[in-house]
Structures are given as C-alpha cells and as structure tokens.
Amino acid sequence: MVAKRKRVRRPWRLRLLALVLLGALMGAAWYWWDIQQFAPDEDAFPEQGVAVGEHSGLVGFETVRALGGSFAYLYASAGAQGQDARFGRNLAAARRAGLMVGAVHQFDPCSGADAQSANFVTLVPRDQASLPLAIALEVTADACTERVSDAAVESELLTFINQVEMHTGKPVILKLSEEFEERYGIAARIERDLWLVRDRFVPRYGGRPWLLWTANRARHTEASAEPVEWVVVQP
Numbered sequence: 001m002v003a004k005r006k007r008v009r010r011p012w013r014l015r016l017l018a019l020v021l022l023g024a025l026m027g028a029a030w031y032w033w034d035i036q037q038f039a040p041d042e043d044a045f046p047e048q049g050v051a052v053g054e055h056s057g058l059v060g061f062e063t064v065r066a067l068g069g070s071f072a073y074l075y076a077s078a079g080a081q082g083q084d085a086r087f088g089r090n091l092a093a094a095r096r097a098g099l100m101v102g103a104v105h106q107f108d109p110c111s112g113a114d115a116q117s118a119n120f121v122t123l124v125p126r127d128q129a130s131l132p133l134a135i136a137l138e139v140t141a142d143a144c145t146e147r148v149s150d151a152a153v154e155s156e157l158l159t160f161i162n163q164v165e166m167h168t169g170k171p172v173i174l175k176l177s178e179e180f181e182e183r184y185g186i187a188a189r190i191e192r193d194l195w196l197v198r199d200r201f202v203p204r205y206g207g208r209p210w211l212l213w214t215a216n217r218a219r220h221t222e223a224s225a226e227p228v229e230w231v232v233v234q235p
Contacts, residue, residue, distance in 0.1 A: 036220040038200055040232050042068055047233035049073070050223070051104060051134075051214065054086040057226035061090075061097035064223045071100040073134055073231065076124050079108030080115035083123050102131025104175065105164070110144035113159035121167045132170045134195055134212075135161070137186060138177040150184055158190065173212065178205045195231075210234060 039048065048068050052059050053075030061072060072094040075084045084090075087103075094101045103124045108116065124133070137157070141148035161172055174186060175195040181187055187194055187206045195212035196203035203213060211234050218227035 036218070036227075038216050039068075039219060039230050040215050045215075045232035045235060047071070047235070049099070049231050049233075051075070051229040051231050052090060052224070053084045053104075055226065056086075056228050057224045059090060059093070059224045059228065061094045061099055061223070063221070064094075064228075065097050065099060067221055067223060069099065071102070071131060071231075073102045073104050073131070075136075076103040076105060077116075077120045078106035080111040080119055082106070083119065087123060100131055102134060104134045104136050106136045106138065107157060107160065109139065109141040109148055109153045109156070110146075111156075113156045113163060116160055117163035117167070120164055124168075126167055126169065128169065130168070132173050132193075133164055133168050134173040134175045135164075136175040137180040137184075138175075140180060140183045153184060154186070154189065157186070161190070161192070175212075176206065178203070181205055 042048065047070055049071035050056075050059070050064050050069055051073040055075075064072065072090070074087055074090045074094065076087045077083055091101060103120075105116070105120050105124075120133075135157075141150075141153050165172060171192055173193045173195050174190065175197070176187060177197060182205070187208060193211040194206045194208070195214070196206050196210045197214040197217065198205075199216055203210065212231055213234070214229055214231050216230040219230040220227050
C-alpha cells in the first residue's frame with residue numbers, strides 16, 4: 001500500500017503576498033502624504049500662487065507669499081446670484097500682502113449670461129491693476145432643471161465673455177475642467193488663454209498650450225487651516 005504524501009506547505013507564498021500588500025499600503029500612504037504637500041519645482045515654474053475662496057477658510061496671504069506665491073486668484077461670483085462671502089476681505093488682504101490679484105467667476109450653464117454678468121460686475125470692481133478675470137467652467141448642463149443644448153451653453157458663454165470683458169477691459173482666462181472640455185470642446189472654439197486642472201501631473205486635455213495650471217487642488221500649507229488650490233504659470 002502506497003503511503004499518501006503530505007501536502008507541502010509553502011509559507012513563502014503567504015510572506016510574499018504580505019510583503020506585496022505592505023508595499024502597496026506604504027506606497028498609497030506615501031502618495032497621500034506627498035500630494036497634500038505637493039507643489040511644482042520653482043526652478044521649472046518660477047511663478048506660483050493660489051486660488052482661494054470662503055471654502056479655503058481664513059487665508060494668511062503673507063504666508064502665501066513666504067511660500068513662494070506671487071499671485072492670488074479669488075473666487076468671487078457664481079452663476080446669477082452666488083457671491084463668495086470672503087471675497088472683499090480676501091481682496092484687501094491679498095493686496096496688502098503685495099500679491100497680484102484676480103477674480104474667478106464660476107459659470108453656471110443653467111443661467112443666462114445677462115444675470116451672471118450683472119452678478120459679477122456688482123461685486124468685482126474694475127481695476128486695471130488686477131489680473132484677467134478667470135471663468136471657471138466646471139459643470140455641464142446635465143443637472144439643469146430644463147434642458148439646455150450644447151449650442152445654447154456656448155452661446156451664453158460667449159455673450160458672458162463679451163459682457164465682462166467690456167467691464168474689465170481685459171481678455172478673460174478660461175478655467176476648464178476636463179469634464180467640461182470633453183463635453184463642449186471650448187478650448188478649440190474660443191480663443192482665450194487656458195487654465196487647466198490636474199493634480200501633480202501636467203494636464204494635456206486642452207489640445208493647446210495652457211497659461212495656468214492647478215497643480216494641486218488641495219495643498220495643505222501654513223497659510224490656512226483648510227487646503228488651498230495651488231496654481232503655477234506656464235514659464
């Protein structure tokens with residue numbers, strides 16, 4: 001009678017699996033820590049700054065400057081009625097700190113251009129020393145209560161651009177999310193400087209060179225208890 005062979009245990013497989021899992025966890029932890037602190041190298045991108053609003057909490061703009069920031073974009077108006085509660089305070093504080101300052105309007109594809117431009121001009125004063133207005137194009141019209149065609153979104157956006165450029169006296173900057181660009185292809189349709197967004201890695205979705213890049217949407221710094229959006233300028 002042939003004796004049955006005992007099954008050979010292979011503890012090395014379990015150890016290898018444990019090491020792989022440990023390595024993956026350590027890598028994820030390192031990336032999580034690194035992305036919170038990440039900012040592009042100043043040698044490659046000498047001009048850096050922030051984009052902040054009431055969601056950023058109380059921002060110390062002197063600290064932003066100490067961190068290498070030279071400008072601040074401030075969230076100001078949103079759609080037809082929204083206004084950032086900290087815009088006035090942030091505007092005064094950023095100027096006192098010696099930063100170049102610009103405003104951001106968050107475009108609402110569900111609202112008409114006239115109401116949105118009226119909201120913007122009542123909040124943001126005309127100032128030739130200010131940086132060009134940035135229009136944040138982040139959400140599509142899919143969430144609108146009434147259907148808004150792609151052509152209508154583009155038409156209202158163009159009207160809004162014309163209206164606010166009359167107020168500011170400067171061409172606007174288009175702050176495009178990847179979702180908005182994929183849906184409407186605005187970068188190829190409207191000739192304005194681009195501001196693209198992608199954490200850590202240089203964005204490619206605009207189809208042409210960008211002027212501004214949000215390199216970290218939630219950088220943790222000493223400038224605020226809340227994360228700030230860290231932005232660099234194309235050298």
